[in-house]
Amino acid sequence: MIKALLKKDLYNLSTYKASLIIIILFCGIAIIGTNAINIAPAIICGIIGMISLSTFSYDEISKANRYILTLPTNRKELVREKYILVIGTTILGGILGMVLTIIVVNIMNYLRPENIINLDYQSLIIATIGGIFAISFLQSVQIPSIYKWGAEKGRIQMFILVLIIVAILVGIYVLINKANINIDIEMINNFINKFGIMLLIISTIIMYFISYKIAYKIYKNKEE
Amino acid sequence: MDNNIELQNVSKKYKDFELENISFNVPKGCIVGLIGENGAGKTTTIKSILNITRAEGTVKIFGKDSKENEKEIKEEIGVVLDDSFLSEYLTAKQVSSIMKDFYKNWDENKYINLLKEFNLPKDKLIKDFSSGMKMKLKIATAISHNPKLLILDEPTSGLDPVVRNEILDIFRKYIEEDETRSILLSTHITTDLEHISDYIVFIEKGKIVFNLPTDELLENYGIIKCSKDDFTKLDEKDYIAYKKGKYQYEVLTSDKNVIRNKYNITIIDKPSIEDIMLFYIKGEK
Amino acid sequence: MNIILSNSSGIPIFEQIEKAIKEAIFSNELREEDMLPSVRSLANELKISFLTVKRAYDGLEQAGFIKTIQGKGSFVAPKNLDLIKEEKLKEIQGYIEKIYDISKISNISEEEIKELFKMIFEEEI
Numbered sequence: 001m002i003k004a005l006l007k008k009d010l011y012n013l014s015t016y017k018a019s020l021i022i023i024i025l026f027c028g029i030a031i032i033g034t035n036a037i038n039i040a041p042a043i044i045c046g047i048i049g050m051i052s053l054s055t056f057s058y059d060e061i062s063k064a065n066r067y068i069l070t071l072p073t074n075r076k077e078l079v080r081e082k083y084i085l086v087i088g089t090t091i092l093g094g095i096l097g098m099v100l101t102i103i104v105v106n107i108m109n110y111l112r113p114e115n116i117i118n119l120d121y122q123s124l125i126i127a128t129i130g131g132i133f134a135i136s137f138l139q140s141v142q143i144p145s146i147y148k149w150g151a152e153k154g155r156i157q158m159f160i161l162v163l164i165i166v167a168i169l170v171g172i173y174v175l176i177n178k179a180n181i182n183i184d185i186e187m188i189n190n191f192i193n194k195f196g197i198m199l200l201i202i203s204t205i206i207m208y209f210i211s212y213k214i215a216y217k218i219y220k221n222k223e224e
Numbered sequence: 225m226d227n228n229i230e231l232q233n234v235s236k237k238y239k240d241f242e243l244e245n246i247s248f249n250v251p252k253g254c255i256v257g258l259i260g261e262n263g264a265g266k267t268t269t270i271k272s273i274l275n276i277t278r279a280e281g282t283v284k285i286f287g288k289d290s291k292e293n294e295k296e297i298k299e300e301i302g303v304v305l306d307d308s309f310l311s312e313y314l315t316a317k318q319v320s321s322i323m324k325d326f327y328k329n330w331d332e333n334k335y336i337n338l339l340k341e342f343n344l345p346k347d348k349l350i351k352d353f354s355s356g357m358k359m360k361l362k363i364a365t366a367i368s369h370n371p372k373l374l375i376l377d378e379p380t381s382g383l384d385p386v387v388r389n390e391i392l393d394i395f396r397k398y399i400e401e402d403e404t405r406s407i408l409l410s411t412h413i414t415t416d417l418e419h420i421s422d423y424i425v426f427i428e429k430g431k432i433v434f435n436l437p438t439d440e441l442l443e444n445y446g447i448i449k450c451s452k453d454d455f456t457k458l459d460e461k462d463y464i465a466y467k468k469g470k471y472q473y474e475v476l477t478s479d480k481n482v483i484r485n486k487y488n489i490t491i492i493d494k495p496s497i498e499d500i501m502l503f504y505i506k507g508e509k
Numbered sequence: 510m511n512i513i514l515s516n517s518s519g520i521p522i523f524e525q526i527e528k529a530i531k532e533a534i535f536s537n538e539l540r541e542e543d544m545l546p547s548v549r550s551l552a553n554e555l556k557i558s559f560l561t562v563k564r565a566y567d568g569l570e571q572a573g574f575i576k577t578i579q580g581k582g583s584f585v586a587p588k589n590l591d592l593i594k595e596e597k598l599k600e601i602q603g604y605i606e607k608i609y610d611i612s613k614i615s616n617i618s619e620e621e622i623k624e625l626f627k628m629i630f631e632e633e634i
Contacts, residue, residue: 064308397553419556437560
């Protein structure tokens with residue numbers, strides 16, 4: 001059943017084919033134009049990840065969920081499918097971004113042998129995972145808010161929510177500073193270098209998981 | 225088990241509307257029409273049957289509890305909802321590839337044949353279909369897994385008479401194919417029901433007003449047209465409601481033979497279902 | 510077989526169906542063991558309720574014109590001459606009642622009617 005739901009969403013998204021190609025071309029040019037090579041995968045993955053959320057709008061326009069609940073499936077599968085779709089497209093976007101960056105950089109190096117760009121694969125991977133982390137944070141807030149308030153309204157509520165969460169984080173930072181707690185910068189740097197990627201991946205998974213639990217709880221009792 | 229659907233005391237409370245103790249059956253082999261004004265509770269009733277909305281009371285489908293055996297039951301039901309479908313941005317062909325992953329019994333050949341029969345294009349986006357075509361596609365989608373039960377919410381609203389008749393013929397054919405099948409359809413276009421339904425359930429303000437065989441309504445009910453004097457002679461038990469006019473009284477009775485035998489009244493017209501509905505809603509009692 | 514239904518005749522639809530099928534049986538258009546259309550298909554064809562047709566079939570079965578075998582369908586019963594005679598007698602009775610009504614209104618005596626009858630029967634011979 002999840003397969004059927006995924007098919008429906010991917011068919012819906014296939015109407016984006018043309019604009020997606022334009023976006024990717026644009027990103028390719030941007031990589032050449034600026035030297036912000038490491039940011040490119042994050043941007044592409046962000047765009048694709050956010051486009052996948054537009055399937056909520058498609059569902060809303062056709063009141064699709066009401067109909068789908070008359071088929072042999074249930075609310076749990078509906079929510080689960082959305083997370084599989086969103087996480088899948090986001091990861092795919094990250095990989096696509098990395099591949100694209102590598103291709104563009106190699107073409108450039110071939111065309112301009114006098115101006116070789118050295119690609120640091122490790123920082124490219126870290127930047128991509130960092131990008132996925134940032135986007136997963138947005139999505140984890142956005143999906144439950146869409147279930148709560150709808151795809152159109154949800155967008156505004158999401159920005160408010162993100163602002164609140166950022167404000168809380170900044171607040172905590174300020175408090176820590178004020179309390180004059182001595183933080184050994186060196187130690188943190190070492191820690192991130194050692195466990196950074198793992199930490200990002202684990203927090204991404206935890207965020208998605210908590211978000212899924214909340215979204216299901218909201219949707220379980222929603223009127224269709 | 226002679227009923228495909230059994231509703232017992234189904235109730236649902238909203239802020240501004242309440243569905244109260246709805247009980248009725250959809251017998252095997254029968255077409256049951258659910259009528260009522262917009263907002264009377266038809267859609268809520270259908271949503272409760274399908275477990276889309278959580279209502280109190282019990283709903284049994286094919287003799288099984290609809291909440292406990294939800295997936296199993298839904299494999300055997302075909303549903304058409306007036307304003308809701310998978311997506312408008314799909315082609316009929318893509319619909320089939322999606323539905324075959326939902327239903328174990330999805331019959332792609334049957335679906336393709338239905339598309340041909342209904343003159344529906346396979347590769348055009350649904351959003352470019354006319355409203356009649358959209359409805360035919362929804363019906364083709366609902367019957368291509370050979371369900372035992374069809375549930376349809378307003379399948380003919382907003383369509384022209386020719387298309388409406390074509391659609392009624394599809395339903396007739398569906399039920400003739402296997403006489404243990406049933407159809408439950410809600411509509412506010414009652415003329416459609418006179419020619420297709422076996423029972424009519426009339427809902428008004430969240431309550432059932434009557435649940436009667438269609439032929440009883442059409443054969444036994446009558447509209448008496450009489451003077452004020454004649455009206456005052458009528459026993460209150462012998463009529464359901466009346467409308468007072470300047471020059472005549474119109475009175476709805478559930479048994480015109482009783483009136484003929486008991487009173488000296490000559491004009492008793494045959495009512496349409498719409499007439500009967502209007503007497504219940506607007507008539508005085 | 511023709512089944513022509515009128516909504517304005519005042520005769521209930523199920524009676525009209527019964528009558529049409531009986532006539533088809535009398536005229537040998539429907540013969541013994543012939544299968545009748547299924548209740549649902551006749552209802553669909555006539556665009557009326559399944560229950561109306563069922564009522565007509567039940568009536569015909571009770572009167573002995575047809576028999577229904579579960580899961581197979583309804584068939585014309587073996588011709589029962591008594592039944593036909595009874596049916597025809599009923600019909601004749603209806604006409605005689607009309608004659609009676611007319612004679613009452615126009616003051617024609619029983620004797621005169623009997624005379625008329627005798628004349629018609631003798632003419633036959």
